[in-house]
Amino acid sequence: MKRNLWQQLLSIPFTLLVFNSAIAMNNPPRNPEKIEECDILVIGGGLAGAGAAYEGLLMGKTVCLTEITDWVGGQISSQGTSALDERNTQRQELFFPQGYLEFRDRIGDFYGKLNLGECWVSASCFLPKDAHTILYQQLIDAARKGNGTLKWFPNTVIKDVQVEAVANGGTGEQIVSAIALSHQPQPNTPPLNSEPLSKIIEDAYSYEDSSRLKKTVIKFVPPQNDKSEVKAPWMVIEATETGEIIGLTDIPYRLGIDPLSPYEPSSSSRTTDPYCTQGFTYTFAMEKTATPQPQPEPEFYQQYAPYYSYELERLADFDLVFTYRRIYKAQPSERVTFGGIGFTKPTPGDISMQNWTWGNDYRPGTSVDNLIYTREQLQATGQLQPHGWMGGLRTETLFKGEQNAIGFYHWLVAGTTDSQLGEGVKQPHPDHIFLQGFDSPMGTAHGLSKYPYIREGRRIIGRPNYAHPDGFTVNEVDISRINYDDDYYKETLTPQEYRQLRAIIAGLEGFAVISGEISPEQAPKRSRSTIYADSVGIGHYAIDFHPCMSESPHEKPGNTEREGERRGQGQAYPFQIPLSAMIPQKIDNMIVAGKSIATSHIAAAAYRVHSFEWSSGAAAGTTAAMALDKNILPYEFTEGFAFRNSHLQALKQVLERNGNPTAFPNTSIFNQDWDDWR
Structure with missing residues (x-):
């Protein structure tokens, strides 16, 4: 039987496909073929980058926006997670940033409804390919409205940045230029998005042309005008999915698990573990058909089959999983329930996007298979050497994540095993097809998302202040609703640590706990998140974990999630985005947006969804534009x-005037009643 395209692509031995990065890193760089000037360079075209560009354009700036794929939007488009993660209370109040609300409105106008797929995970599920079209037009309109200029650079990665000390009264250095590589297919070769990311990523970061890709070297620089009295001639916003520029510039950051402490009391480790980050996911779309379809087994399926599962009995229903993130509903159908969850039955023509923990999540957690290279691994692979940057990811792990995702589709339609629930639970459902092609929802010939959905990357350590002498960080205790009366915390933390924990969450009574005036058991528990005087945005989502696995490889039969990683999981209070979490150490003209702001491992599990990303991006774009207008550096907004x-x-x-809230309603240190915000 003739194999499908994705079977051909993903069964070729990995070592024959990857680009020779050792050779690439030794090649001398090419001279730039293009010089591009911008007021604000936004690196990363996900929702954080789009939010930053949107506000910068409305404020009249020239914004250069780079993106490794050819779609803007990240989660909603190139990563395929086109189901907006929102809390009901925030949604009911429509308490979101203006640009995010505008996008939601444009989705509704585009389709005539907000929830095209009648999914049950969200109030809005839609096609990734349409999300790019809608959001790109929104940015074009923002440029027109604000008299700004958008310079869009798809299929473009940052290869080098030039960082120099600048005598302008600042505290450190500045990015003075950045070298990017833009790629296009060579003549007489397939279009881009014909191969999965793992097949071209190392090629994309090489200066030299290959038989597959032709590169254009672009140098980004600030406007070339009189800069003698200017503290910073431009601003750079790091909005990549994994914290690429953080790794490339080697500024202080964390990766993976933070050690157990009164600030991170649910940590699964007494020591750091940079290899255990949350799982990443290659999403895909599948369509229900009227009749059973051939479902050939991928050559690699048996390697990954021991992993797949519905996970919980209350979720062990194929139609429930299919409609969870259904992104297109072809025709009306009856409403049914399973496990107390209601949904409309799938009908032929319905399209579902899959993003499932014990499915197409890939969750490595050791030093031999982690996706995002640590600083030590970057050094060992030569990526911190001049011209050596290759994206900072383990390409083989991307490749295995792609195989794992394809295998999950086969499990859904033909599998009969379940790693968590045992035999007799999973039944075949062959009346489906895997959607592929440039006109498919994912816009790829192979059918996988153009880039994986990344839940956690490198996280900066903010600048030290009087309350954070080791560098600013948003921690678990700043947002969690967990009741720390549990015996676990009393037994795991030392008595001194437990007293400090109870003092932290006691709010105004904290000093009484520290002084011994009241015991830890008598201390009240704060019933809201930490309030930040320098808040520039908002977010609300549960602390939601997709933990790394205990052993390598991820798909090893009998493998389990890292013990204790879900202990911190649970509801969070509505939270704020402090500007101190977005200002990195050392570099004065860089602002960080998205998942790489200064949060702990546990807090990051809540600071990662769609509206948060936009809110942080909007804050970064506004801060960058105002810093230029005021001739100050971003850290000066947080001084004193x-x-x-x-x-x-x-x-x-x-x-606030521009519709970007910095606090939830009635936010005050004296308002302890946040129970309505669930």
């Missing part, structure tokens, strides 16, 4: 006592 910092107060006023 917040209420006396006129720059910060002006920034917050602009954000």
Whole structure:
């Protein structure tokens, strides 16, 4: 039987496909063929990057926006997770940033409805390919409205950045230029998106042309005008999915598990573990058909089959899983329930996007298979040497994630095993097809998303201040609703650590706990998140874990999730995005947006969804534009006592005036009643 395209692509031995990075890193760089000037360079075209570009354009700036794929939007488009993760209370109040609300409105206008697929995970599920079209037009309209200029650079990666000390009264260095590589297919070769990411990523980061890709070397620079009195001639916003520029510039950051402490009391380890990050997912789309279809088994299926599962009995229903993130509903159908969850039955023509923990999630967690290279691994592979940057990811793990995703489709339609629930639970459902092609929802010939959905990357350590002498970080205790009265915390933490934990969450009574005036058991528990005087955005989502696996490889029969990783999982209070979490150490003209802001491993599990990404991006774009207008550096917005910092107060006023909330309603240190925000 003739194999499908994805079977051909993903069964070729990995070692025959990857580009020779050792050779690439030794090649001398080419001279730039293009020079591009911009006020704001946004690196990464996901929702954080789009939010930053949107606000920068509305404020009249020239924005250069780079993206490794050819779609803007990240989660909603190139990563295929086109089901908006939102909390019901925030959705009911429509308490989101203006640009995010505009996107939601445009989705509704485009389809005539907000939930095209009648999915049950969200109020809005839609096609990834349409999300790119809608969002790109929104950015074009923002440029027109604000008299800004958008310079869009798809299929473009940053290869080198030039960082120099600048005598401008700042505290450190600045990015003065960046070298990017833009790629296109060579003549008489297939279009881009014919191969999965693992097959071209190393080629994309090489200066030299290959038989597959032709590169254009672009140098990004600030506007070439009089800069003698300017503290920073431009701003750079790091909005990549994995914290690429953080790794490339080697500024202080964390990766993976943080050690157990009163601030991270649910940590699964007494020591750091940079290899255990949350799982990543290659999404795909599948369509229900009227009749059973041939379902050839991929050559690699048996390797991954021991992993797949419905996970929980209350979720062990194929139609439930199919409609969970259904992104297109072809025709009306009756409403049914399973496990107390209601949904409309699938009908032929319905399209589902798959993003399932014990399915197409790939969850490596050791030093031999982790996806995002640590600083030590970057050094060992030569990526911190001049011209050596290759994206900072383990290509073989991307490849295995692709195979794992394809295998999950086969399990859904033909599998009869279940790793968590045992025999007799999973039944075949062959009346489906795997959607492939450039006109398919994912826009790829192979059918997988153009880029994996990344839940966790490198996270900066913010600048030290009086409350955070080791560098600013948002921690678990700043947002979690967990009741720390559990015996586990009393037994795992030392008495001193437990007293400190109870003091932290006691709010205004914290000093009484520390002084011994009241015991830890008597201390009240704060019933809201930490309030930040320098808040520039908002978010609300549960602390939601897709933990790494205990052993390598991820798909090893009998493998389990890392013990204790889900202990911190649970509801979170509505939270704020402090500007201090977006200002990195050392580099004065860079702002960080998206999943790489200064959060702990556990807090990052909540600070990662769609509306948060946009809110952080909107804050970054506004901060960058105002810093240029005021001729100050971003860290100056966070200096001194917040209420006396006129720059910060002006920034917050602009954000609020432009429809970008910095706090939830009735946010106050005296308001302890946040129970309605679930």
